[in-house]
Amino acid sequence: MTDKAxxxxxxxxxxRLSERTAxxxxxLQVAGTIATVLSGSAILSVLASSMxxxxxxVGSALFVIFGACMLAxxxxxxxxxxxxxxxxxxxxxxEGLAMSAEELEVAFAKAMESNTQEVEALRDVAQNDVxxxxxxxxxxVPLSKGQRLxxxxx
Numbered sequence: 001m002t003d004k005a006x007x008x009x010x011x012x013x014x015x016r017l018s019e020r021t022a023x024x025x026x027x028l029q030v031a032g033t034i035a036t037v038l039s040g041s042a043i044l045s046v047l048a049s050s051m052x053x054x055x056x057x058v059g060s061a062l063f064v065i066f067g068a069c070m071l072a073x074x075x076x077x078x079x080x081x082x083x084x085x086x087x088x089x090x091x092x093x094x095e096g097l098a099m100s101a102e103e104l105e106v107a108f109a110k111a112m113e114s115n116t117q118e119v120e121a122l123r124d125v126a127q128n129d130v131x132x133x134x135x136x137x138x139x140x141v142p143l144s145k146g147q148r149l150x151x152x153x154x
Contacts, residue, residue: 004101009130011096011108014115015089017126021118022082024154029075032066039063081116088114125151 002010042059045051092111096104125147128140143151 002101002105004096004099004104007101007104007108008093008096009134011089011093011104011111012133013126013130014108014112015086015093016129017118017122018082018085018089018116020122020126020129020151020154021116022079022086024119024122024150025075025079025082027153028073029070029079032070032073032075036063036066036070039066078116082118085114085116119150119154121147121150122154125154 039059039062042055043063045055045059088111092104092107096107099107124141124143128143131137131139
């Protein structure tokens with residue numbers, strides 16, 4: 001049995017992790033769309049006689065790569081799923097104030113059953129967010145370079 005304050009912090013952590021993951025996927029969607037459009041533009045620019053032919057080859061290759069990545073990763077779908085998780089945890093955090101610790105524990109376990117997959121490297125980033133929000137900045141975990149990069153993107 002966990003106390004209510006600790007449970008509410010766990011709910012807040014789950015909410016922040018879902019929020020960070022959704023933001024990362026939304027940013028990947030935007031970057032991938034821009035890259036796909038730019039590489040497609042490179043293909044079309046070859047129609048102008050003044051453009052070198054190698055631009056068509058590079059543009060085509062990039063168009064195929066970025067298009068395939070966008071289809072395989074599906075960042076917009078993952079962002080939407082994580083955003084739904086974030087809303088569910090935010091609602092639980094508010095409703096949890098009126099619940100007993102036992103009720104909150106059961107509701108949190110139920111909410112986690114349908115949780116979508118998060119980006120593991122964002123776990124420490126989300127934990128640091130919660131620690132800073134709670135007023136414990138001295139307890140933050142040092143982030144690796146990759147985690148700091150993901151924190152900027154998310």
